[in-house]
Amino acid sequence: MSNARMIFAGSLLLALVLSAGIGTALAQQAGTGIDVVELPSASSPLVALRLQFNVGSIHDPAGKEGLAALTTAMISDSGTQKRSYTDLVEALYPLAADINGNTDREVTLIAGIVHRDKLADFTTLLEEAVLQPGFSQADFDRNKEQLVAGLTNGLRSNDEALGLELLQDEIFQGHPYGHSPRGTVEGLKSITLDDVRAFYKQNYTQAHLMLGVAGGYPAGYVAKLRQDLSALPQGVKDSKDLPAAPKIEGRNFTLVEKQTGSVGIHFGFPLPINRAASDYYPLMVANSFLGEHRTSNGRLLQQLRSKRGLNYGDYSYIEYWANPPLTNNPSPNVPRREQYFSVWIRPVVPVDAQFALRDGLYEVQRLRDKGMTKEEFELTRDFVVNYSKLWAQSLSRRLGFMMDSRYYGMPYYIDEIDARLKNLTVDQVNAVIKKYLQTDNYDAVFVTANAQKLKETLEKDEPSPKTYNATPEPDVVEADKTIQALKVKPTSIRILPVDQVFQK
Amino acid sequence: MSVRISLWLCGLLTLATAGTVSAAGKATSGDIFPYTVSATTLANGLKVVVIPYDSPGTVAYYLVVRTGSRDEVEAGHSGFAHFFEHMMFRGTEKYPEEKYNDILKKMGADSNASTADDATTYHIVGPSSELATMMDMESDRFKNLKYSEDAFRTESLAVLGEYNKGVSNPVQPMFEKLRDLAYEKHTYKHTTIGFVADIKAMPAYYDYSRQFFNRFYRPENVVLLVVGDVQPQKVFDLAKQYYGDWKPGYKAPAIVAEPQQQEKKTGHLDWPNPTRPYLFLGYHMPAFSTRTVDSAALDMIGDLLFSESAPLYQELVVNKQWVDFIQGGTNDNRDPNLFIVLARVKSEDLMPKVKETVDRYLQQLATQPVDPQRLARTKSHERYDFALGLDTPGKVAAQVAEVLSQSGDVQDINRRFMQFEKVTPADVQRLARATFQSRNETEVTLSHPAGAPAKPAPGGAHE
Incomplete structure (x- = not known):
């Protein structure tokens, strides 16, 4: 239940035994009540519970950025009306189970996984947390303080996570997606316990809930759970309207200034499609070719890392990817109607920063031009x-x-990938590349020391020849002639001291 | 690469004895680890372990090389085991890098590797129908790796990039400092990624890298582990076919034992960016062993002290809120390593109070028997925690590979799990008393000096 353990643990455990005995996936829509997704597997010893509420940082009131996340923490990391937080974690301890909470831009997930021997005990605790949160002042003070520390001492002390998070704020400036679900320091500090109570009352409703249950649960379990969760207010299904993502004009650079030995680089722009669109699937193939996450398959990694030794890795994305430094596969339960294209260039030595940006852009441009x-x-x-x-x-x-597929209103995503890709042609892929990928209008974030010097270098936009510690391959030498002279002069550029990032 | 605070497991895993070809051990009803383990050893010394798992069409293929940063005995070569892991992806004559990658890509496989103190582990998770291809490609690179000096020099920069990506987090330099201080002689003095000066010097050591391959990448030093939709005998047959001609010749490095620490050691790092202060403690403890309950007891001490329900955690994080996180525990290692404690403290003035509180709980565990009920609840926690982590063939393989990396003995999988159930309050007290002594302690702190001028930040630049 604590984020602290993540430093070493790497990622939350939210998974189950794969079994041949997986039953047919069931789903039901109960009128205005709770939407249920079931995946029974009688032979599985484990049960996974996922409660997804249609409430995220897009619901944060202006000036109270982080309210959705803090409300989540008051459910997943706090006491209930029946027991203190201390008693709750003590009850969870012998089960080795946790109540995990995560707030994204559109949804919040409250989830847990438990051995079926302990399902009844865990269900009681989970229901208490969701239906009868304690909302004590002590829990509130602790969680608020931890969320603030997560910004001031977590994100600001992790160059890669900082850049990945800030790029999203930059791309969606002025949009409901324009602030991180983790909130801002000043936003969090302005939140009161009464704000949390009101936010919970308004948003934690049956109409906002999608209940997911998978694994070896007994007959009647889901019906009972659904009945119990009907203690939530009925609510109204209001899918908050989202404006289109803001249009980006030109190259807009933000240089986060901090004392650091290398430079992390991120760039991207909004995409008008998500995985419910047919164009998403040919673009998925193109993106995998360009920069499949944490594999050696993408050209970005092959060219920047393997051939040029610029850094540890280079990847591209056509939708939001949760916590990329710590995950190998995309995370479910972070659906977003608005998506973006991005490139992640892992830290390079300062002298190579401008070249690395050019090389990343060159690969996107090359894909667009050559297909x-x-x-x-x-x-x-x-x-x-x-x-x-x-x-x-x-x-x-x-x-x-x-x-997720229910959220997007589409068939099961993994099957959809199979079905769509099997019928694709290379011409379709090359057409969507031309339709969606470009290198003229984008936002870029650099996490760097000596930001003023980098700013001047970028503004001068002079060639940046790359030197190597080994003899580069002939194709590298040839391509470098173009890459080093690629025009990347910023349309706008600003320096942001690290202590102002996510401040307000 | 990251430090793992081990929250190990308990339960029962049955396996066949290692021999030329094993008979399968059958799990009994109610076992927390319900999988059957079969094992064999080829004539050249390669151990082959197979665990059939209900993952239709999918297999996890692991090669555990029992060489990690522990084996970096020559001065100036810290981090080399990890660097060499990178070089293993640079191809052979039969399967040049691009061809190797394309075949794995065609399979849709997940392929990667990791290096730790004691082992370097290579894995592929992919279609079980491609098992013979995996055998062919993997055995080929372990026997016939070939790369140019240019490729070697270029790859060394990717390693420097890997160092640089982590060093913005204060925990990495603190861990380096803790290890460096706590050890005088033993190679655990350096972390797996190595000292930055050694990483920068790597490009010059092409010849050394060939020696490294010839010394350590030998069948007697490797365990092949296959988990998933497979038949053990078929795996044994394929292993013999593809790995049978791999020539033995492993030469174990002469690793100097660490002398007993005589007095408390301390160190401090100034951090160039604003941060809350950190406290990092290390206590020498015994090497991993399945012969006694000690390793299991020390793992459980980690949970008794640092789980969210633990009194120490509750006092510091929940009630007094002097720290925004604290964690601690052990890592399984072939040689004596450190029980570590890490906390981020709300403000500098609270540092002494936090240290006193930690000391008080450590000493309490050393002087008073733990409540038997709490110990029983901890065993339950360990047992279910383990069960929750067995949900894919890759996770099962990773858990088993960890045990195999310690001794290479498949019997240890079983023994490891059995020891947890035997731990008594007296064991906990005995281990706590032996471990949590001032003269056995190393303390590293980190803070941002108020008003200090900007200092060069950590990280490595090109020479």
Whole structure:
């Protein structure tokens, strides 16, 4: 239940035993009540519970950024009306179970996984947390303080996470997505316990809840759980209207100034499609070819890391990817109607910063200009079809992707990848590349020391020849002639001291 | 690469004895680890362990090389085991890098590797129908790795990039400092990624890298572990076919034992960016062993002290809120390593109070028997925590690989789990008393000096 353990633990455990005995996925819509997604597997010893509420940082009131996240913490990391937080974690301890909370821009997930031997005990605790949160002042003070520390001492002390998070705020400036779900320091500080109570009352309703259950639960379990959760107010299903993402004009750079030995680089722009759109699937193949996350397959990694030794890794994305430094597969239960294209260039030595940006852009431009060959397309398509099946190995993750698919109003995502990709052609892929990818209008974030010097270098926009510690391959030498002179002069550029990032 | 605070497991895993070809051990009803383990050893010394798992069409293919940063005995070569892990992806004559990657890509496989103190582990998770291809490609690179000096020099910069990406987090330099101070002789003095000066010097050591391969990448030093939709005998047959001609010749490095620490050691790091102060403590403790309950007891001490329901955690994080996180525990290692404690403290003036509080709870565990009920609840926690982590073949393989990396003995999988149930309050007290002594302690603090001028930030630049 604490984020602190994440430093070493890496990622939360939200998964189940894969079993041959997986039953047919069931789903039901109960009128105005709770939406339910079921994935029974009688032979599984584990049960996963996922409660997804349609409430996220887009519901934070102006000046109280972080209210949705703090309300989540008051459910997942706090006492209930019946027991203190101390008593709650003591009750969870022998179960080795946690109540995990995560707030994203559109939804909040309250989730847990437990051995079926302990399902009844865990259900009691989870229901208490969701239905009867304690909202004590002590829990409130602790959680608020921890969320603030997560910004001032967590994000600001982790260059990669900082850049990845800030890029989203930059791309969606002025949009409901324009602030991190983690809130701002001043926003969090202005929140009162009464704000949390009111926010909970308004948003934690049956109409906002999608209940997901997977694994080896007994007959009648889901009906009983659904009945119990009907103690939440009925509420009204109001899918908050989202304006289109703001249009980005030109190259807009933000240089986060801090004492650091290397420079992290991120750039991107809004995409008008998400995974419910047919164009998403050819673009998925193109993106995998360009920069599949944490694999050696993408050209970005092959060119920037393997051939040039610029850094540890380079990847691209066509939708939000939760916590990329610590995850290998996409996370379910973070659906967003608005998405963005982004490139993540992991820290480079300062002298290479401008070249690395140019090289990243060059690869995007090259893909747009040349497209993919038939052979590249076929190999990448086969990879994505097979690899994506590994994303849903556990029942818990499979359940999560089913819930996402419900959210987007589309068939089961992993099956959809298979079905859509098998019928794709290279021409379709190359058409969507031209339709959606470009290098003229984007936002970029640099996390760097000596920001003024980098700013001047970028503004001068002079060639940045790359020197190597080994003899580069002939194709590298040839391409570098173009890369080093690529025009990246910023349209706008600002320096942001690190202590002002996520401040207000 | 990251420090793992081990929250190990208990339960029962049955396995066959290692031999030329094993018979399978059958799990009994109610076992927390319900999988059957089969094992064999090839004539050249390669151990092969197979765990059939209900993952239709999918297999996790692991190679555990029992060489990690512990084996970096020559001065100036810290971090080399990890660097070499990178080089293993640079291809052979039969499977050049691009061809190797394309075949894995075609499979849709998840393929990667990691290096730790005691082992370097390579894995592929992919279609079980491609098992023979995996055997062919993986055995080929372990026997016939070939790369140019240019590729070697370029890859060394990716390693420097890996160092740089982590060093913005204060925990990495603190851990380096803690290890450096706590050890005088033993190679655990350096972390797995190595000292930055050694990383910068890596490009010059191409010849050394070839020696490294010839010394350590030998069948007697490796365990092949396959978990998933497979038949053990088929895996044994394929292993013999593809790995049978791999020539033995492993030479164990001469690792100097660490002498007993005589007095408390302290160190401090000034941090160039604003941060709350950190406290990092390390206490020498015994090496991992399944022969006694000690390793299991020390793992449980980690939970008794630092789980969210633990009194120490509750006092510091929940009630007094002097720290926004605290964690602690052990890591399984072949040689004596450190029980570590890490906390981020709300303000500088609270540092002494936090240290006193930690000391008080450590001493309490050393002087008073733990409540048997709490110990029983901890065993339950360990048992279910383990069960929750067995949800994919890759996770099962990772858990088993960890045990195999310690001794290479498949019997240890079983023994490891059995020891947890045997731990008594007296064991906990005995281990706490032996471990949490001032003369056995190393303390590293980190803080941002108020008003200090900006200092060069950590990290490595190109020479």
